[in-house]
Amino acid sequence: MTDMASANDAGPVRLVRNAPVAVIEIDNPPVNATSQAVRAGLLAAIREVDRDPQISAAVIACAGRTFVAGADIREFGQPPQEPHLPDVINAIEACSKPVVAAVHGTALGGGCEIALACHARVADPGAGFGLPEVKLGLVPGAGGTQRLPRLVGLEAALDLVTSGRTVKAAEALRLGLIDRLSSGDLRRDAMELARELIDQPLRRTGELNVDAMNAEAASEGGADVRRKARGAEAPGRAAELVLLSASLPLQDGMARERETFLELRASRQSAALRHAFFAEREVTRLPGLDSIEPRPVQKIGIVGAGTMGSGIAIAFADAGFDVKVVETGEQALAAGQARITEVYDKQVASGRITAAARDERLRTIGYAVGISSLSDRDLVIEAVFEDLDVKRVLFRDLDAILPPGTVLATNTSYLDINLIAAATSRPADVVGLHFFSPANVMKLLEIVRTDRTAPDVIATGLSLAKRLRKIPVVCRVCDGFVGNRILSRYRLQAEYLLEEGALPHEVDAALEAFGFPMGPFAVSDLAGLDIAWARRKRLAPTRDPRERYVDIADRLCEAGRFGRKTGAGWYRYTGGKRQVDPFVTELVEEASRRRGLTRRSVPAEEIQSRIRAAIVNEACKILDERIVERPLDVDVVMMHGYGYPAWRGGPLFEADTVGLGPILDTVQERAERDGPGWDPADGLVSRAASGATFYP
Ligand code: 3HC
Numbered sequence: 001m002t003d004m005a006s007a008n009d010a011g012p013v014r015l016v017r018n019a020p021v022a023v024i025e026i027d028n029p030p031v032n033a034t035s036q037a038v039r040a041g042l043l044a045a046i047r048e049v050d051r052d053p054q055i056s057a058a059v060i061a062c063a064g065r066t067f068v069a070g071a072d073i074r075e076f077g078q079p080p081q082e083p084h085l086p087d088v089i090n091a092i093e094a095c096s097k098p099v100v101a102a103v104h105g106t107a108l109g110g111g112c113e114i115a116l117a118c119h120a121r122v123a124d125p126g127a128g129f130g131l132p133e134v135k136l137g138l139v140p141g142a143g144g145t146q147r148l149p150r151l152v153g154l155e156a157a158l159d160l161v162t163s164g165r166t167v168k169a170a171e172a173l174r175l176g177l178i179d180r181l182s183s184g185d186l187r188r189d190a191m192e193l194a195r196e197l198i199d200q201p202l203r204r205t206g207e208l209n210v211d212a213m214n215a216e217a218a219s220e221g222g223a224d225v226r227r228k229a230r231g232a233e234a235p236g237r238a239a240e241l242v243l244l245s246a247s248l249p250l251q252d253g254m255a256r257e258r259e260t261f262l263e264l265r266a267s268r269q270s271a272a273l274r275h276a277f278f279a280e281r282e283v284t285r286l287p288g289l290d291s292i293e294p295r296p297v298q299k300i301g302i303v304g305a306g307t308m309g310s311g312i313a314i315a316f317a318d319a320g321f322d323v324k325v326v327e328t329g330e331q332a333l334a335a336g337q338a339r340i341t342e343v344y345d346k347q348v349a350s351g352r353i354t355a356a357a358r359d360e361r362l363r364t365i366g367y368a369v370g371i372s373s374l375s376d377r378d379l380v381i382e383a384v385f386e387d388l389d390v391k392r393v394l395f396r397d398l399d400a401i402l403p404p405g406t407v408l409a410t411n412t413s414y415l416d417i418n419l420i421a422a423a424t425s426r427p428a429d430v431v432g433l434h435f436f437s438p439a440n441v442m443k444l445l446e447i448v449r450t451d452r453t454a455p456d457v458i459a460t461g462l463s464l465a466k467r468l469r470k471i472p473v474v475c476r477v478c479d480g481f482v483g484n485r486i487l488s489r490y491r492l493q494a495e496y497l498l499e500e501g502a503l504p505h506e507v508d509a510a511l512e513a514f515g516f517p518m519g520p521f522a523v524s525d526l527a528g529l530d531i532a533w534a535r536r537k538r539l540a541p542t543r544d545p546r547e548r549y550v551d552i553a554d555r556l557c558e559a560g561r562f563g564r565k566t567g568a569g570w571y572r573y574t575g576g577k578r579q580v581d582p583f584v585t586e587l588v589e590e591a592s593r594r595r596g597l598t599r600r601s602v603p604a605e606e607i608q609s610r611i612r613a614a615i616v617n618e619a620c621k622i623l624d625e626r627i628v629e630r631p632l633d634v635d636v637v638m639m640h641g642y643g644y645p646a647w648r649g650g651p652l653f654e655a656d657t658v659g660l661g662p663i664l665d666t667v668q669e670r671a672e673r674d675g676p677g678w679d680p681a682d683g684l685v686s687r688a689a690s691g692a693t694f695y696p
Pocket of ligand 1: 030031033066069070071072073074085106108109110111113132133136138139140141142144278281282
């Protein structure tokens with residue numbers, strides 16, 4: 001066996017000659033992205049395979065943790081450099097000798113496109129396949145929209161390309177995307193298949209036919225994709241390209257695809273989504289914390305088995321932790337256990353997990369009455385009633401029974417964690433872990449450090465987030481932390497809009513058109529109006545009387561309308577569907593009369609720009625107060641916890657593109673009308689004056 005570096009000696013692609021089947025190995029850590037050097041190396045290696053009479057077939061495999069994870073996203077801001085990926089991939093397909101892809105880890109984007117162009121594919125059973133380009137505001141740019149339908153049919157290709165989802169190897173096999181699952185030794189199995197294909201007619205994906213979809217189904221499918229995309233451009237464009245594969249020869253389809261790819265690559269939406277991609281990774285790196293070792297955590301205690309506590313228990317059990325849930329009495333404990341079991345039963349019923357996996361996870365969750373059984377835990381998190389005194393008493397009691405070094409976490413959404421920590425003799429061990437409901441689904445985790453939280457406790461929070469596959473944002477204490485603090489501001493602004501003439505469904509529709517999955521009133525019905533009501537009552541004594549206050553939500557609560565769970569809130573619910581309720585319209589109109597306002601029709605653009613201004617201003621105050629260190633922390637919170645459209649890049653990234661001047665004008669106008677809470681943030685004023693932006 002001889003090795004040959006096919007591009008240059010230090011290159012990331014090498015050709016291992018191993019007659020009759022050569023291996024083309026890509027080694028470009030961390031994820032084998034197709035940088036210019038990889039593309040050049042791959043092209044040279046394929047040419048060598050074609051040319052060398054000693055080689056009869058080849059396997060493309062990758063070193064490290066994964067197959068090729070796609071184009072190198074970091075190159076997207078620069079002019080494209082030759083050789084271009086579509087040309088490399090076409091050369092693979094055109095090779096006169098069989099080429100087999102050996103896939104482990106994930107074959108994503110350009111990586112999946114390389115696999116599609118090979119003459120056969122073998123995958124490790126744990127491997128995944130996907131064309132996630134739409135998540136970066138792009139369409140596949142190297143034949144994905146044209147070759148995938150040729151292998152799996154139009155319907156499956158439409159689903160995969162427009163959702164960007166990753167399919168596991170077993171599903172890929174069922175769809176016809178791959179030919180075989182490896183039985184253990186991936187390279188050996190791929191070489192075996194390559195050997196079988198020698199002297200057989202080659203099955204070139206690009207030469208396969210695609211059956212056209214009937215025109216009506218195709219146009220319905222396209223419309224459905226655009227509706228679900230909520231303003232994101234890429235999914236609709238990707239759908240059009242996939243449908244074209246039925247009528248255009250491969251090369252023509254690929255030319256259209258490339259044109260669209262290059263157009264979208266230069267778009268604002270793609271820049272925003274790339275920002276979102278890197279920001280999600282950057283939040284985990286906190287200046288000053290890189291060298292701090294987290295505390296070892298495996299045994300988790302959860303106090304409180306309500307909706308939040310149960311969700312948190314499931315999140316930890318799913319990630320392989322040993323979980324113990326405690327409640328104050330047998331009845332509450334049984335209710336919590338039933339809640340957790342029900343969630344898993346539903347997952348089995350929908351096919352998300354197997355019954356065996358459910359049983360396994362349920363076995364890792366123990367239940368007990370009283371906190372005394374938590375003394376062997378490495379981390380205890382409370383999810384009890386949102387009341388400062390209740391939490392302080394609980395933390396004092398936990399402090400008495402937990403050994404030194406145990407991390408004490410609170411899931412409070414608003415309360416002052418400094419005061420909770422002060423109830424213990426070890427405030428350095430206390431941290432906020434603010435999960436979002438449902439805690440086993442939502443990706444965001446706010447890690448709240450108090451004035452005294454030890455650095456290794458923050459590092460422990462970050463390492464837990466990674467194991468839970470959550471996106472953590474570290475922040476300091478303030479009322480509502482990052483997300484809920486911003487939310488309460490823009491919810492207030494939404495209520496002012498009601499008094500001025502809009503109705504709840506109009507505000508929601510304007511914000512859903514903006515790209516939020518749900519408007520604030522629909523969200524509030526889903527979350528329940530009672531929690532915010534309790535908070536308003538708690539804060540009433542400290543409310544600034546000069547601040548404009550709208551009491552419609554209080555009146556809804558007084559009428560027993562707590563949202564979906566009571567069948568009515570801002571809307572009325574029949575059969576789970578929200579409906580405009582004349583009762584609410586009447587309350588809203590009456591609120592306008594009391595305020596002495598003549599109702600007017602409020603345009604959607606005004607609703608959107610006022611809500612955006614409210615978000616940006618509060619976000620900027622959060623930065624000014626150093627509750628978080630970086631604009632990207634706020635953007636990640638808003639995208640992952642509150643549905644701010646990722647294709648806008650989060651509020652601060654978007655503010656830079658909209659321009660801070662117009663946003664400041666809106667804020668100043670609100671400050672004059674709505675009270676001192678709307679004063680412009682210092683950082684907004686100074687940036688707008690100097691022409692600075694949030695991002696360089
Ligand atoms: N280009 C450049 N860098 C990439 C990259 C890519 N395609 N994919 C991942 N990285 C980097 C990450 O930024 C991260 O860098 P860091 O350590 O400096 O933060 C590092 O690789 C590791 O990534 P993760 O932390 O995300 O590692 P995971 O193991 O959790 O996930 C992954 C690995 C599933 C591959 C995930 O990184 C991922 O989803 N990557 C993006 C894949 C993608 O979108 N591919 C399509 C690109 S577009 C394309 O291919 C166009 C084509 O059609 C022409």
